[in-house]
Amino acid sequence: MALWEDLASWRGPTANRVPNGMVEVRGLVVHIADGTYEGTISHQRDPGTENSSHFIVSREGDIAQMVDTADKAWTQRAGNGHWLSVECSGFSVGSPHHASHPGWERLTDKQIAALGRIFARVHEECGVPLALTADPSGTGLGHHxxxxxxxxxxxxxxxxxxxxxxxxxxAARQVARPSGPTPSPGLVVRRAAP
Ligand SMILES: [Zn+2]
Structure with a gap:
């Protein structure tokens, strides 16, 4: 796998990863960063935080790549080796920044478009279906x-x-090209009756 430099600005490397640690790619997991774009990049480059994600998306739709898609990032524990990850700048209830950013923040339209471009690439490169999931054993677009x-x-x-x-x-369906020959996990090919 790779750095997707036509899609994202390379802002790594970070020590917070396992090289070639991805076992499989079941899909893309969405996170809220509880931070700004540059603040989250700095946070992930600090070895002391032991935290990283493959991508970070700003409120303006900028995309940073922090970890090669072949490497395991450190953002959703047991799910790390099975899902690519993206942190979205913004704030949630309970964050240290809560006083200045109360409530659950929504994604901006530019963030949605950027996330769509990333998920479309995950579909194209990894054979992940263009679908939603809320199941760690499923495939598609998940959340933490x-x-x-x-x-x-x-x-x-x-x-x-x-x-x-x-x-x-x-947004992903608008920009996605057909994925490669990799069949979707769980796809059952039935033989015609004799
Ligand atoms: Zn998260």
């Missing part, structure tokens, strides 16, 4: 809290962003 305690966060990215997942999927 769907993994429960095993994934380490039961709130991220918050109800408003979860409700925007269909908008991200619609």
């Amino acid at each position: 809290s769907m993994g429960g305690s095993a994934w380490g966060h039961d709130k991220c990215p918050g109800p408003p962003i979860i409700a925007q997942k269909p908008d991200i999927l619609a």
Whole structure:
């Protein structure tokens, strides 16, 4: 896999990763960063935080890549080796920045468009279906809290962003090219009756 430099600005490397650690790619997991774009990039480049994601999207739709898609990023614990990840700049209830950014923040239209471009590329490069999922055993566009305690966060990215997942999927469908020959996981090919 790769750095997607036509899609994202390379802002790595970070020590917070496992080289060639991806076991498979079941889809893309959406997070809220509880931070600004540049602040989140700095946070992920700091080895002391032991935190990273493959991509970060700004409120203006800028995309940073922090971790090669072949490497395991550190953002959803048990899900790390199975899902690519994207942090969206913005703030949620309970963050240290809550006083200045109360409530669950929604994605901007530019963030939705950027997330659509990333998810379309995940579809094209990894054979992930253009679909929504809320199941850690499923495939498609997921979100952090769907993994429960095993994934380490039961709130991220918050109800408003979860409700925007269909908008991200619609944006991806507008720009996606057909994916490669890799069949979707779980696809059953039935033989014709004799
Ligand atoms: Zn998260």
